[in-house]
Amino acid sequence: xxxxxxxxxxxxxxxxxxxxxxxxxxxxxxxxxxxxxxxxxxxxxxxxxxxxxxxxxxxxxxxxxxxxxxxxxxxxxxxxxxxxxxxxxxxxxxxxxxxxxxxxxxxxxxxxxxxxxxxxxxxxxxxxxxxxxxxxxxxxxxxxxxxxx
Numbered sequence: 001x002x003x004x005x006x007x008x009x010x011x012x013x014x015x016x017x018x019x020x021x022x023x024x025x026x027x028x029x030x031x032x033x034x035x036x037x038x039x040x041x042x043x044x045x046x047x048x049x050x051x052x053x054x055x056x057x058x059x060x061x062x063x064x065x066x067x068x069x070x071x072x073x074x075x076x077x078x079x080x081x082x083x084x085x086x087x088x089x090x091x092x093x094x095x096x097x098x099x100x101x102x103x104x105x106x107x108x109x110x111x112x113x114x115x116x117x118x119x120x121x122x123x124x125x126x127x128x129x130x131x132x133x134x135x136x137x138x139x140x141x142x143x144x145x146x147x148x149x
Contacts, residue, residue, distance in 0.1 A: 001047060001097050007057070010065065013050040015040070016084055026061040026093070032071045032103040035066075045070065045100075053095045055086065062086035065095050067103070074110040076103055080126075092126045100130065 003010040011017065013034055018028055035049040050066040051129035070076075082092050090147060103109040114132060116123035118140050127134075134145040 003051075003102055004056075005094050005098050007052045007055065008091060008094055008098070009056055009059075010051050010098055011054070012046050013039075013064070013066075014046070014053055017052065021061075022121045028066075032064065047106075049075065051099060053080075053082065053091065053093070062091060063095065065099055067099075071103075071108045073109065074113075075113060076109050077113045077115075078103075079114070086124065092122070093129050096126060097130055100146065110148050112146045112148075115143070118142050 001012055011137040013032060013035065016145065018032070018036060021028065032050050039045045039049060048067050050064050052061045053063040053065055054060060055062050063080065063086065065078070065080040067075040068079060078096060080092055080096055080105070082095075102110050103112060113135075114127055114130075115138075118137065120123075124142065127144045128145065132146045134142055135145050136143045
């Protein structure tokens with residue numbers, strides 16, 4: 001399974017991919033390790049967890065993106081992060097748009113939700129560019145959604 005955009009390759013994180021990486025390639029955060037443990041127990045999570053975002057030109061991992069689990073009531077929550085050296089180039093918008101399109105194409109998802117800190121202007125801009133609707137706020141977290149038409 002692989003998603004291609006103009007500048008990116010997006011692949012689901014799997015054990016064999018992580019085993020090939022060195023710490024210099026990409027930092028494997030705690031949430032990735034937790035997802036891999038869950039994936040080992042339930043292979044149907046593939047695609048509904050973490051994906052690596054790779055720049056086509058360099059073939060380097062520049063971030064991760066994904067969902068916080070399988071769809072529930074036709075809804076998934078998307079989350080993403082791009083390494084500082086690759087920020088400000090539109091990669092997050094490109095990657096989030098592609099993974100949302102993939103989720104909608106499965107016919108298992110009708111709504112994608114997201115949240116970001118109110119002072120995270122870069123994430124606010126990404127979610128606005130994707131035509132997500134701001135649905136509320138919980139403390140300093142802004143809530144967003146996109147409903148598939």
